Amino acid sequence: MTIPVNKKYPRSNDNETVYLDQVVSNPNIKVGKYTIYNDFEKDPADFEKNNVLYHYPINQDRLVIGKFCSIACGARFLFTSANHAMGSLANHTFPIFFEEWDLKKENVRDAWDNKGDIVIGNDVWIGYDAIIMAGVHIGDGAVIGTRAVVTKDVPPYTIVGGVPARKIKMRFDSETVDELLRLKWWDWTSEKIKKNLPLIMSGEINGLKEL
Known part of the structure; x- marks a missing residue:
């Protein structure tokens, strides 16, 4: 018999852990089967609102998470709109104030550097309060340490930690x-x-x- 994955909670009487593919609705967030998120501080079903940040439709960037991943409480994914345009002589994000400054609305994306999708492989463990930055790709079987800030790609089966995250060792x-x-x-x-x-x-x- 096939093990069903059409319910929100993997365990009875445990409302702190959810199957992510059962609670996300944004078409630009794709989650594989059996990937779980645990949150003992907030409702884990609000993952999309509380943990996927600066993910604005105008950029069309995606969060892709594979199968059998384990994501700990407070892990966050920061997207392109959290950035500012580093080639600009000013840090201020002028284009997003197109109404106030009478600028062209279609130039809003010029306010930041577009880093691209965040892609998480299969069987990845993301630790408590870790932050994954825009454009980062994490390979299958990798481990992201508690409160790590991941700014670069992580190869498969690599353990990283720290700020910014660096390789600690290989799992195998x-x-x-x-x-x-x-x-x-x-x-x-x-x-x-x-x-x-x-x-x-x-x-x-x-x-x-x-x-």
Whole structure:
């Protein structure tokens, strides 16, 4: 039987953890199955409002989060409109005040540097109060430490932390990482994942190589 993922909360009597794909509605936010968000301070169902910041439709930038990610309380994603145009001689965002200054409305995007989409891979763990900046891509299996500020791309299965975030270490050796990226277990059926959980959770890759 397929494990259902058509409910808001993964656990009964726990309203602090939600399946994100069940609570987001913005078409520019895409979340994979089984990705969870926990919030013990606010309603986790308000993730889109409280955690995806400066995400204005005018930029058409996207937040893409893969499957089986774990996102801790307070993690935030800061988009392009939080930036200012660094090539300008002034920090002030003049174009957004087009009504006040009688400027062309279509030039509003000139107020900031467009950094692009935020893309999070599969099975990524984002720690408490971490901040992911616009344009950052985080690879499969990566770990983002508590209160890290991620300003650059993070390779798969890399642990980063600090301000700005820097590499702490790799989770596994390069051979294991290559094998995990080849297997892409997160794309398996839920039945196959459930059947092989002992192998996945053992930390040993050898058993999975034969699948």
